Amino acid sequence: MVRDITLGQFFPGNSILHRMDPRMKIILMLTLIIFIFITFNFFALGLVVATVVVIVGCSGVPVKLFLKSLKAVIFILLFTSVLNLFYGSGTALWHWGFLSITLAGIYFAIFISIRIIELIFISSSLTFTTQPTDLTDAIERLLKPLNHLHISVHEIAMMMTIALRFIPTLLEETDKIMSAQKARGADMESGNIVQRIKAMIPVLVPLFVSAFRRAYELAMAMECRCYRGGEGRTRMKQLHYSKVDFYCLGAVLIIVSGVILCNIFLPAVMR
Amino acid sequence: MEAFIKAEHVSFHYENEDEHQVVQKNVLEDLSLTINKGEFVAILGHNGSGKSTLAKHFNAMFLPSDGKVFVDGIDTSDEEKKYDIRTRVGLVLQNPDNQIVASIVEEDVAFGPENLGVPAEEIRKRVDSALKAVEMYEYRMHAPYKLSGGQKQRVAIAGVIAMEPSCIVLDEPTAMLDPRGRNEVLTTIEKLNREKGITIILITHYMDEAVKADRVVVMDEGKILLDGAPREVFSHVEILKKHRLDVPQATELMHRLKSHGVNINEMPLTASECIKQLEAILK
Structure with missing residues (x-):
């Protein structure tokens, strides 16, 4: 059942985005996401939309996959845009009882829905083109300055690595336990929600017991291999910024300044 | 031959707290054992004989309650040398x-190697050669959960080899594997011993695996029962049986024939030896 799970949403390829250093990718994606939310007129918004279209096109990942990732937020998307439609102030273009639609309301709705779509597309293009292990690696290195605040970044990264490593193992185990309990006559597929949740208890208890046993053994195995935290540890995989990273950095800087200029010199339709 | 690991009068006990009284459990009792450089030693014993506990004394995971363990001349109770010992003696556990x-x-x-602070290029070299040594180089970019049990265990062995130890202790490495996986792991171990001269200590309860070692140590209730070459150890069929231990099937068969009056001088260890002897008798 769960044999063929893929972790994360990584889509193998060799595009510019795949070749970028994961650290640079995270930084640039975050910058773009911030600037989606400080677009105040259609020119600025259009600039960001164009950028996202280029990113999606460059990723080498089928557009279908991007659209699929929208499915999860479609309800929030509709809900917030409809709500915003009635939210604006000014002269009403149409009204019914206490509900009225204004021009500002229409703008609000358009901006909000486009912002949400862009947000999903940008974050998806990060996860589609980066292996989960590279992501944890990059996060560890990017957060390194937090060590000065006595936050152990290495430990957080190690936890993420181990979690990623054990997800498939624990899924497989859940599968086994469920089969074993079914063989003993457990009924997990019928009944209402409360009954089904109750039926999960005989699965969860052995799963937790085994997870703790695994944790104990893993800790021992790590100690045997001289693990003693992040201090004095080197890494085999070194991350290097390459030319591609600097080209992308340059492109994003140009776009960002474009957005700022549009915001300053062109009339705002959003506040 | 040069001694590599030396256990001197080692005792190990832990306290088990029952409802009201504290019960002391002795796992190892006044055990002395010397393992030489380059040897392939199998430690045999059934569950609860203390063989796994002994294995964990060899890399300072456990410290003796009484007595001393020396690895390459270093006392394992020296807290500061703990990691020195663990780079010299790698431990592979049962569940990959x-x-x-x-x-x-x-x-x-x-x-x-990352934990040891080895520089990046050096780690790369070690990882490649370790993966080649266990014949898993083609799988270097794979996810471990997609590998078979035998392959996973070989990856675990490679992880130990990359630390360049002089000795590898394997604590029932084949107990969770199918026959094919067992074979893969055993072949790898034998190769490492012969080609790289790594001292191997194989903890097992399979007689057939013990036969492949240079030396077999049989443990029972925290003590050493027998110690010697496989042929010598398995000729003591009666003693082994008395302590609820098996002998290889070939040995068992010939032992029974002998007790029924068939003239057999030497006990066979493997099926092929057994066949040869039977052929000679039946001629």
Whole structure:
């Protein structure tokens, strides 16, 4: 059942985005996401939309996959845009009882829905083109300055690595336990929600017991291999910024300044 | 031959707290054992004989309650030398799933050297040669959960080799594997011993695996029962039986024939030896 799970949403390829250093990718994606939310007129918004279209096109990942990732937020998307439609102030273009639609309301709705779509597309293009292990690696290195605040970044990264490593193992185990309990006559597929949740208890208890046993053994195995935290540890995989990273950095800087200029010199339709 | 690991009068006990009274459990009792450089030693014993506990004394995971263990001349109770000992003696555990840390094979193999602070290029070299030594190089970019049990255990062995130890202790490495996986792991171990001269200590309860070693140590209730070459150890069929231990099937068969009056001088260890002897008798 769960044999063929893929972790994360990584889509193998060799595009510019795949070749970028994961650290640079995270930084640039975050910058773009911030600037989606400080677009105040259609020119600025259009600039960001164009950028996202280029990113999606460059990723080498089928557009279908991007659209699929929208499915999860479609309800929030509709809900917030409809709500915003009635939210604006000014002269009403149409009204019914206490509900009225204004021009500002229409703008609000358009901006909000486009912002949400862009947000999903940008974050998806990060996860589609980066292996989960590279992501944890990059996060560890990017957060390194937090060590000065006595936050152990290495430990957080190690936890993420181990979690990623054990997800498939624990899924497989859940599968086994469920089969074993079914063989003993457990009924997990019928009944209402409360009954089904109750039926999960005989699965969860052995799963937790085994997870703790695994944790104990893993800790021992790590100690045997001289693990003693992040201090004095080197890494085999070194991350290097390459030319591609600097080209992308340059492109994003140009776009960002474009957005700022549009915001300053062109009339705002959003506040 | 040069002694590599020396256990001198080692006792190990822990206290088990029952409802009201404290019960002391003795796992090892006044055990002395010397393991030489380059040897392939199998430690045999059934569950609860203390063989796994002994294995964990060899890399300072456990410290003796009484007595001393020396690895390469270093006392294992020296807290500061703990990591020196663990780079010299690698330990491979029973369940390969619970000792693989990373989600990519080569990164897991790199875990040990990374902990030791080895420079990046050097780690790369060690990882490649360790993966080649266990014949898992083609799988270096794979996710461990997609590998078979035998392959996972070989990755775990590679992870230990990458730390360049002079000795590898394997604590029932084949107990969770199918016959094919067992074979893969055993072949790898034998190769490491013969080609790289790594001292191997194989803890097992399979007689057929013990036969492949240079020396077999049989343990029972925290003590050493027999110690010698496989042929010598398995000729003591009566003693082994008395302590609820098996002998290889071939030996068992010939032992029974002998007790029924068939003239047999030497006990066979493997099926092929047994066939040869039977052929000679039946001619």
